[in-house]
Amino acid sequence: MSSSREYKALKGMQDVLPPNSYLWKKTEETAEEIFTAYGYRPIRPPIAETTDLFTRSIGENTDIVEKEMYTFNDKAGRSVTLRPEGTASVVRSYVEHHLYTLPSPQKYYYSGPMFRYERPQSGRLRQFYQIGAEVFGAAYPWMDAEMLSMLRHFLERLHLSDLSIEVNSIGCKQCRPAYKTALLDFFSDKRVQLCVDCKRRYTVNPLRILDCKVAGCTAVRKEAPRVTDHHCCDCESHFERFQATLRNFGITYNVNPEMVRGLDYYTRTIFEITSKDLGAQNAVVAGGRYDDLVKEFGGPDTPAIGFAAGMERIVELLNRSGASALPSPDAFISLLGEQACRKGILIADDLRTKGFWVELGDPEASLKSQMRRADKVSARYVFVIGDKEIDSGNVQWKKLSDASQGLISLSGIYDFLADKAG
């Protein structure tokens, strides 16, 4: 006890244990299945990159870069960072390996741990897992809609409902600067009325004033100019056609002109899928377009769009909906006596190579306690192998759910199980 207290997982990092780990597995398998049908292929970038990669893509004065990165120097003195998100690595990989020479669009998905040094709270960890996907080389707005359709199918397949889809378009490098100045103009004489954080945002990132939750700020920005009114022609038409495609898919969504992004690389379409059942950290999926990033990383001018889904948050919703996926052994073999033990172990081994989950009893324990154990682990069938059975060549089977039992030949256990399983 006192010795096991010496070591604990680090703050904000957790062990995923059964039965929860089965929900993780189910979530990952479902994503893989759905994404594959949409043409996404797996990609596995490393979890650490040179620090510069993140500061440049995510943005120098975002919170992630300013205070949340796991950054350290390696033995050669290079600054290395544990990835706080997946997109930067995938884009780097896309450029580094000249994946743009493959037919467009290229679609990739990944899943794995991300790291942000934050104060943990419900739905927020320092090591957390995301399933994400990126599409390169598709500028057309129906790709944005297709991505949401895919996400809808993914979440539906997991039987998650009660989620809402919010979309917005934050313009491009043509129209955003003008909008930014319009915002600054609007707030310039109202700065005193804003909260402390928003006063800071005014100089650092004025767009962020739009999603401040402080009541005073919500009131002040009522008449603030809207991004959607400042789109250039291309952005306006992109956003229009994106929405038309969403409607064509029969997807219900909300346009939320106040939604912004914490990462600097986004352009045009951004979206979020949120749940009311998750507390303050309510985003299950978030993503958007980043049409300039590939070029900024030294690749050809390539439009791109992607998203990331929070594993822990999805699993939390699955838990709330009562989903469970705890498997149990196909068979439990109770052993009584020396001879039976030698034979039983071989039988179990053979069944296991044929794909059955088989548990063995402790031959030194009483049959009673072996049966008790079989029940505890919810084995479907128990086979009792004792010296009596070895002599007669027959074993007794028992089905625990209804206590039915009977005799079969020692060599017929596989056929018996295969028959019951089919």
Add this chain to the structure above:
RNA sequence: GUGGGUGUAGCUCAGUUGGUUAGAGCAUCUGACUGUGGCUCAGAGGGCCGCGGGUUCGAAUCCCGUCACUCACCCCA
């Protein structure tokens, strides 16, 4: 980084105005005529009452500090 809440058995929690060997339920293990689970019954193991200090004849209980966990802000998946 800033606030609030909570720390008693593996888990969920009782613990009365400070007063003897700190309890329950669940879980674990064993047994109830010798080769049969679940239900029932009997029993067992398992607690520096988060840690350190203080007040007191006496602290799980009161005070201070500290650490951990947790929720929220910030921010975000």
